Amino acid sequence: MAILHTVNRSASAGESLASCLRSAVSGSGVLLLEDGVYAARAGGLGAQLLRCVNEQIQIYALQADLQARGIAPAELLGRVQIVDYNGFVVLTCEYDKVLAWF
Amino acid sequence: MNEDATTVVRTITFVTRHAPHGSVFAQEALEVVLLGAAFEQRVRLVFMDDGLFQIKKGQDTVALGVKNFARAFNALPMYELDRIVVERESMQARGLEVGDLAIEVEVLDAADIACMLDDSDVLLGF
Numbered sequence: 001m002a003i004l005h006t007v008n009r010s011a012s013a014g015e016s017l018a019s020c021l022r023s024a025v026s027g028s029g030v031l032l033l034e035d036g037v038y039a040a041r042a043g044g045l046g047a048q049l050l051r052c053v054n055e056q057i058q059i060y061a062l063q064a065d066l067q068a069r070g071i072a073p074a075e076l077l078g079r080v081q082i083v084d085y086n087g088f089v090v091l092t093c094e095y096d097k098v099l100a101w102f
Numbered sequence: 103m104n105e106d107a108t109t110v111v112r113t114i115t116f117v118t119r120h121a122p123h124g125s126v127f128a129q130e131a132l133e134v135v136l137l138g139a140a141f142e143q144r145v146r147l148v149f150m151d152d153g154l155f156q157i158k159k160g161q162d163t164v165a166l167g168v169k170n171f172a173r174a175f176n177a178l179p180m181y182e183l184d185r186i187v188v189e190r191e192s193m194q195a196r197g198l199e200v201g202d203l204a205i206e207v208e209v210l211d212a213a214d215i216a217c218m219l220d221d222s223d224v225l226l227g228f
Contacts, residue, residue, distance in 0.1 A: 003225065019192075097225050102227065
């Protein structure tokens with residue numbers, strides 16, 4: 001029963017991302033949104049955590065939140081997939097359940 | 103499905119991660135947990151991160167002038183929750199031991215909690 005985890009805090013602002021990643025199994029997805037998208041930038045604290053995550057866990061970042069924060073696609077970790085709002089809706093249907101980490 | 107909708111029992115796992123008195127998250131989580139249990143769902147409660155402080159012994163909010171909602175945790179046995187779990191990594195990061203906690207809990211590693219989440223029908227984070 002695959003889980004889509006959503007994280008809306010930056011890795012520096014709390015434990016949401018770290019705790020989410022500890023609790024995610026292969027086949028899960030992690031969608032970064034709001035301040036959560038800062039973790040998708042290569043070189044930061046969040047990216048360090050994301051680099052250690054099993055390749056069987058998909059990492060997504062919400063396009064509108066990246067754009068609002070001036071984070072260009074070229075700045076992202078290679079494994080991060082950008083999704084728009086429609087893609088967000090599709091993900092919530094593709095996974096069996098959603099758990100928000102805030 | 104020939105089962106009546108009111109009799110469907112789902113496994114609902116609550117993940118509560120915020121300290122008790124700094125925000126309303128912990129109190130709201132407890133209210134929904136009790137509601138879920140009252141409707142005879144299979145309810146599991148997981149304490150992670152600062153959520154562990156919700157069940158720390160010795161909390162007294164008299165000087166704050168607010169109701170100590172944490173005392174309601176003592177009523178949990180009456181609600182017959184399926185499991186009450188704390189994450190070992192969160193315990194260690196806070197220097198907490200089982201003896202510091204006001205209620206009886208299972209201590210599980212993050213990996214086991216991950217399986218528990220996977221195995222649930224509904225997840226609610228607080």
